[in-house]
Structure formats: structure tokens, C-alpha cells
């Protein structure tokens with residue numbers, strides 16, 4: 001099973017989701033079974049390290065991030081089993097890629113898995129520490145329930 005986390009810039013939300021997912025999956029000794037990656041819908045941060053504020057907040061929460069920014073490609077829709085968009089704008093942009101129409105069921109919103117509900121993982125880029133922690137909390141609990149749903153199926 002391969003999961004792709006997608007946001008706009010691939011420096012805040014999606015590399016954090018990838019890092020949290022990998023952190024939890026390796027603790028469960030499932031790293032050989034569940035692969036993951038992240039990317040952005042935009043080309044703004046290709047090759048860039050994650051935002052320093054994301055790295056700092058993740059570390060504060062015990063999660064280390066290692067990723068370089070990349071942009072989504074149509075083939076990602078072939079190569080991944082599940083493509084999780086951080087917000088509705090990301091979802092729309094992914095569905096505009098040719099191959100998304102062949103695999104529409106693969107593309108979902110991250111917060112579909114949030115046990116507290118909600119639609120968008122808010123973009124923290126223009127926010128402060130509080131917003132980065134809010135994003136961490138949303139993604140953390142959504143990934144817990146995502147992993148739970150994998151383990152049940």
C-alpha cells in the first residue's frame with residue numbers, strides 16, 4: 001500500500017503528514033508494508049527543505065522530518081493507492097490532472113479521517129506557532145484513524 005500526501009507548497013502540511021505517518025508506521029513495524037511520500041500541487045518549492053517552522057514544531061512533538069519538495073505528476077495517480085489532499089483546493093488541482101479521472105476513488109481529503117470532523121487542514125504558512133501546532137494536532141489524529149482503518153481492512 002502506497003500513500004501520497006499532497007498540499008500546495010510541499011513544505012508545511014504534506015511533509016509533516018508524511019513524517020508523522022512514517023513515524024507511526026515504523027513504530028508498528030509496518031514500514032515494509034505501508035510506503036508513503038508527499039508532494040505539492042505547485043512548483044513553488046521544488047527541491048526545498050520543509051519550512052523551518054514545520055521542522056521545529058514537529059521536533060517539539062517528537063517527530064523528525066526529512067523531505068525535499070517536489071511537484072505532483074500525473075503518474076503519481078498510477079503509482080500510489082491513496083492520494084490524500086490537505087484541503088479542497090489541493091483536491092481540485094489533483095482532480096484536474098488527466099489521470100485522476102481514471103482513479104477518482106484514490107483521491108480523498110485528509111480530514112475524511114479526522115475523528116473530530118472538518119474539511120480543510122488549514123494552511124499555516126501565514127500563521128504562527130499556534131497555527132503550526134493546530135495543523136500538527138489535526139494531522140496527528142487523522143493519521144491515527146487512517147492507520148486504524150488500514151489495520152481493520
Ligand code: 4NP
Nearest residue numbers: 007008009010011012013125
Ligand atoms: P503547504 O504551505 O502547502 O502546507 O506546504 C504553503 C507553503 C508555501 C506556500 C503556500 C503554502 N507559498 O505560497 O509559497
